[in-house]
Amino acid sequence: MAGKFALTLGGDHSIAMGTICGTAEKYGDDLRVIWIDAHPDINTPETTESGNLHGCPLSFLLGLTQEGQPPFQWLKACLKPEHLVYIGLRDVDAPEKRILRQHNIKAFSMHEVDKYGIGKVVEMALQHLSPNNDKPIHLSFDVDALDPSVAPSTGTPVRGGLTFREGHYICEAIHETGCLVAMDLVEVNPHLSDVHGLHQTITVGCSLVRCALGETLL
Ligand SMILES: NC(=[NH2+])NCCC[C@H](N)C(=O)O
Numbered sequence: 615m616a617g618k619f620a621l622t623l624g625g626d627h628s629i630a631m632g633t634i635c636g637t638a639e640k641y642g643d644d645l646r647v648i649w650i651d652a653h654p655d656i657n658t659p660e661t662t663e664s665g666n667l668h669g670c671p672l673s674f675l676l677g678l679t680q681e682g683q684p685p686f687q688w689l690k691a692c693l694k695p696e697h698l699v700y701i702g703l704r705d706v707d708a709p710e711k712r713i714l715r716q717h718n719i720k721a722f723s724m725h726e727v728d729k730y731g732i733g734k735v736v737e738m739a740l741q742h743l744s745p746n747n748d749k750p751i752h753l754s755f756d757v758d759a760l761d762p763s764v765a766p767s768t769g770t771p772v773r774g775g776l777t778f779r780e781g782h783y784i785c786e787a788i789h790e791t792g793c794l795v796a797m798d799l800v801e802v803n804p805h806l807s808d809v810h811g812l813h814q815t816i817t818v819g820c821s822l823v824r825c826a827l828g829e830t831l832l
C-alpha cells in the first residue's frame with residue numbers, strides 16, 4: 615500500500631490518539647485497527663478512575679467523548695467501532711465492559727487466546743476487519759499485552775498475558791497480510807524494573823517490530 619510505513623515507539627498509549635488520527639487522515643474510512651493490549655484503553659474522561667489519559671485514547675478516537683474539548687480540539691473521531699479489534703485483554707474496568715458491549719466491539723481476551731489458540735484468534739480478527747484482505751491495518755501494540763515475565767518494564771503490568779511466541783506470531787501474521795501500514799509499540803518504560811528486565815523488554819520490543827516488518831524464523 616504505497617510502500618510507506620509509519621512506526622511509532624512509546625511512551626504512553628495516549629500517543630495512539632495522534633498516530634491513529636494521522637493514519638486515518640490518509641486512509642479514511644478504510645482504516646482498520648488491531649489493538650494488542652492487556653487493557654482496552656477506552657475509558658472516557660467521565661468514566662476513568664485513574665485519571666490517566668493512557669487509559670482513554672480509544673474513547674476519543676471512536677467519538678465517545680464530546681468533540682472539541684480543550685486541549686483536544688484537533689482530534690476528530692476517526693474510527694468506527696466495527697473497524698477495531700482487540701487481542702490480549704485481561705484487565706477491563708467496569709465502565710469499559712459496558713462501553714465494549716454497548717458498541718458491540720470485537721474483543722479477543724486472554725480467555726479466547728487460551729480457548730482457540732493465537733493462530734485462530736488472529737484469523738478471526740482479520741476476518742472480522744477485512745474479510746477480503748484489502749483494508750489498510752494500523753497495529754497498536756502495547757507491550758503490557760505480553761506477560762510481565764516477558765516484558766517487565768511497563769507501568770501497568772497484568773499477569774496472565776501473551777507468551778513471547780504469541781506476541782511474535784501476531785506481528786508475523788499481520789505482516790503476512792501485506793496490509794500493515796502503521797505500527798505503535800508503546801508503554802515501554804525504562805525507569806521500571808531492573809537492568810535485566812529492561813534489557814529483556816527492549817529486546818522483545820525490537821524483535822516484535824522486526825517481525826511486523828517482515829522478519830521470519832526461516
Ligand atoms: N495503556 C495502558 N497501560 N493503560 C492502562 C489503563 C489502566 C486503567 N484501565 C485506567 O484507565 O487507568
Ligand SMILES: [Mn+2]
Binds near residue numbers: 627655756
Ligand atoms: Mn494500552
